[in-house]
Amino acid sequence: MENIAEEVLMGNRYALAKAITAIENERENAMEIMQKLYPHTGHAYVLGITGPPGAGKSTLTDKLAKEYRRQGKTVGIIAIDPSSPFSGGAILGDRIRMNDLTLDDGVFMRSMGTRGSLGGLSHKTADAVKVMDAFGMDVIFVETVGVGQSEVDIVKAADTTMVVLIPGMGDDIQAIKAGILEIGDIFTINKADHDGADKLATELNMMLDLDGVMKEWRPPIMKTIANQNIGIAEVVETFGKHHNHIDGNGQLTVRRTERTKNEMLDLLDSRIGEHIRRNVVENGKIDKLVEEIKARRTDPYTEAAKIVSEMLK
Amino acid sequence: MENIAEEVLMGNRYALAKAITAIENERENAMEIMQKLYPHTGHAYVLGITGPPGAGKSTLTDKLAKEYRRQGKTVGIIAIDPSSPFSGGAILGDRIRMNDLTLDDGVFMRSMGTRGSLGGLSHKTADAVKVMDAFGMDVIFVETVGVGQSEVDIVKAADTTMVVLIPGMGDDIQAIKAGILEIGDIFTINKADHDGADKLATELNMMLDLDGVMKEWRPPIMKTIANQNIGIAEVVETFGKHHNHIDGNGQLTVRRTERTKNEMLDLLDSRIGEHIRRNVVENGKIDKLVEEIKARRTDPYTEAAKIVSEMLK
Numbered sequence: 001m002e003n004i005a006e007e008v009l010m011g012n013r014y015a016l017a018k019a020i021t022a023i024e025n026e027r028e029n030a031m032e033i034m035q036k037l038y039p040h041t042g043h044a045y046v047l048g049i050t051g052p053p054g055a056g057k058s059t060l061t062d063k064l065a066k067e068y069r070r071q072g073k074t075v076g077i078i079a080i081d082p083s084s085p086f087s088g089g090a091i092l093g094d095r096i097r098m099n100d101l102t103l104d105d106g107v108f109m110r111s112m113g114t115r116g117s118l119g120g121l122s123h124k125t126a127d128a129v130k131v132m133d134a135f136g137m138d139v140i141f142v143e144t145v146g147v148g149q150s151e152v153d154i155v156k157a158a159d160t161t162m163v164v165l166i167p168g169m170g171d172d173i174q175a176i177k178a179g180i181l182e183i184g185d186i187f188t189i190n191k192a193d194h195d196g197a198d199k200l201a202t203e204l205n206m207m208l209d210l211d212g213v214m215k216e217w218r219p220p221i222m223k224t225i226a227n228q229n230i231g232i233a234e235v236v237e238t239f240g241k242h243h244n245h246i247d248g249n250g251q252l253t254v255r256r257t258e259r260t261k262n263e264m265l266d267l268l269d270s271r272i273g274e275h276i277r278r279n280v281v282e283n284g285k286i287d288k289l290v291e292e293i294k295a296r297r298t299d300p301y302t303e304a305a306k307i308v309s310e311m312l313k
Numbered sequence: 314m315e316n317i318a319e320e321v322l323m324g325n326r327y328a329l330a331k332a333i334t335a336i337e338n339e340r341e342n343a344m345e346i347m348q349k350l351y352p353h354t355g356h357a358y359v360l361g362i363t364g365p366p367g368a369g370k371s372t373l374t375d376k377l378a379k380e381y382r383r384q385g386k387t388v389g390i391i392a393i394d395p396s397s398p399f400s401g402g403a404i405l406g407d408r409i410r411m412n413d414l415t416l417d418d419g420v421f422m423r424s425m426g427t428r429g430s431l432g433g434l435s436h437k438t439a440d441a442v443k444v445m446d447a448f449g450m451d452v453i454f455v456e457t458v459g460v461g462q463s464e465v466d467i468v469k470a471a472d473t474t475m476v477v478l479i480p481g482m483g484d485d486i487q488a489i490k491a492g493i494l495e496i497g498d499i500f501t502i503n504k505a506d507h508d509g510a511d512k513l514a515t516e517l518n519m520m521l522d523l524d525g526v527m528k529e530w531r532p533p534i535m536k537t538i539a540n541q542n543i544g545i546a547e548v549v550e551t552f553g554k555h556h557n558h559i560d561g562n563g564q565l566t567v568r569r570t571e572r573t574k575n576e577m578l579d580l581l582d583s584r585i586g587e588h589i590r591r592n593v594v595e596n597g598k599i600d601k602l603v604e605e606i607k608a609r610r611t612d613p614y615t616e617a618a619k620i621v622s623e624m625l626k
Contacts, residue, residue: 031614031618034612034614035615038612039612256607257607260603260607260613261599261600263613264603264613264617268589268620269582269589271621272624273582275625276581276582281578286574290577294355296355299347299348299351299352300573302348304581307581308588311585311625312585312624313626
């Protein structure tokens with residue numbers, strides 16, 4: 001394919017897949033593709049879906065996607081694959097998504113993983129969102145597993161973030177819930193027919209009341225049973241309400257400005273990381289230093305300071 | 314305190330706490346402390362404990378620490394707090410650890426979180442391990458919650474890594490298990506009296522057999538009931554076996570060399586990150602660029618490339 005970016009802009013799904021693969025694998029043409037697509041971004045609304053493993057996020061996302069399709073919107077889904085940081089490939093991701101959504105031309109679904117690159121996932125996810133945006137998707141879901149730091153970095157790509165929880169999650173859930181209060185614009189208790197759903201809602205409400213004093217938007221707590229399609233339309237309606245809210249009070253602009261800033265910093269990190277790999281790692285310089293450090297003839301702090309002052313103007 | 318590093322080397326617990334606080338809060342004296350302590354490191358054996366939330370890792374770690382104490386070894390524990398990436402402080406960490414271990418002078422326990430710094434946790438954890446090592450701890454536990462990329466980065470600080478699982482963990486566990494196969498030297502099924510422990514062991518065994526062809530060390534699967542002290546001595550014995558194994562075949566040296574190398578790269582990242590903050594963020598340069606980018610008059614890829622070529626020699 002001669003010009004991937006142009007083909008993406010013309011609505012070629014195969015080009016869309018190729019562009020994301022180029023990003024994911026850090027191919028040389030990725031930067032050129034992104035430079036060409038960037039002017040055509042900024043139209044899609046980005047929804048972040050996060051929550052602990054087992055909460056049924058992928059089923060829920062699929063149902064939400066279908067509801068948007070019913071409303072005539074095109075949908076992109078980027079699923080951050082939990083296994084990929086380790087094994088370099090999707091294990092569950094694509095398999096469980098082989099449903100009727102994959103036959104719908106208005107939907108494009110893609111799993112992504114880190115494939116061993118250092119902390120590049122949030123930056124790659126942000127780029128994949130932009131490719132789908134330039135392609136013309138109206139709504140883009142970014143779905144992650146877990147609620148760790150990398151997940152938080154990833155949901156920073158979203159305009160509205162929904163945290164999915166399920167009843168009866170065990171000991172550590174208090175700590176996790178405390179952690180996610182700050183990132184959730186909407187909380188959804190999935191599998192709401194299971195025991196403990198009301199208890200979880202009560203706990204969440206208490207924590208949000210405590211946290212939410214003086215906040216303009218009090219995150220609502222939704223209940224769904226995704227595999228029975230219960231509560232889905234209501235969640236989509238709530239996404240719309242949150243969109244309108246942050247659009248109306250200027251928060252959407254603030255969030256997108258902050259996001260652009262973070263993406264710039266991520267890009268700088270990643271470009272400088274490449275420079276370090278070329279000038280310190282690949283030429284074997286670091287291996288010599290490591291031998292000296294291991295022999296305790298010097299220490300990593302002194303040597304890192306030296307390299308940085310040699311490297312920077 | 315005039316000289317924190319010297320006090321640490323003389324066995325002053327208060328200095329040990331101050332040194333780790335300096336690292337955690339990125340105080341100016343942190344680098345000097347680390348430079349002074351570094352020559353005195355390399356004696357402790359570092360154990361990584363990871364696994365999903367709710368697996369009972371903290372109870373298990375406490376029991377293992379007690380077993381080491383019974384054998385006359387001094388023990389450091391660094392607990393990476395799950396809530397801290399978000400809220401900036403330990404929520405559970407210190408509270409649930411207020412047990413008899415805290416009264417034992419041969420044990421030093423510390424919770425750590427990211428406190429908002431960008432990806433600095435693995436680097437700070439590695440430094441805290443070194444401080445405890447220089448202080449004279451024989452065994453140092455690094456305990457994380459979750460099995461995401463940040464946790465994997467953190468357990469890279471360990472000589473031997475144990476993955477803790479519990480029976481009946483739900484849908485996503487297959488994906489997680491696949492992910493952790495590569496980092497676990499030892500697998501422990503905690504709460505082994507719960508339903509499904511044998512099933513989990515069988516599944517794990519199958520996956521390890523599939524994965525472990527031609528590997529010198531086949532990760533054993535241990536069973537514990539930590540809160541009843543069952544299986545604890547056996548796990549400690551297995552840690553010893555793994556230590557002997559990797560010591561005998563040279564893997565320990567390889568791992569520690571690799572670790573030193575990764576720590577050097579982390580340090581470089583963090584030092585260059587500081588430089589970026591000073592020269593691009595704090596002087597407002599990035600805010601001007603973001604306005605241009607948001608107006609689509611330029612794109613982040615072009616601007617990042619420009620900054621990097623201006624910044625580097």
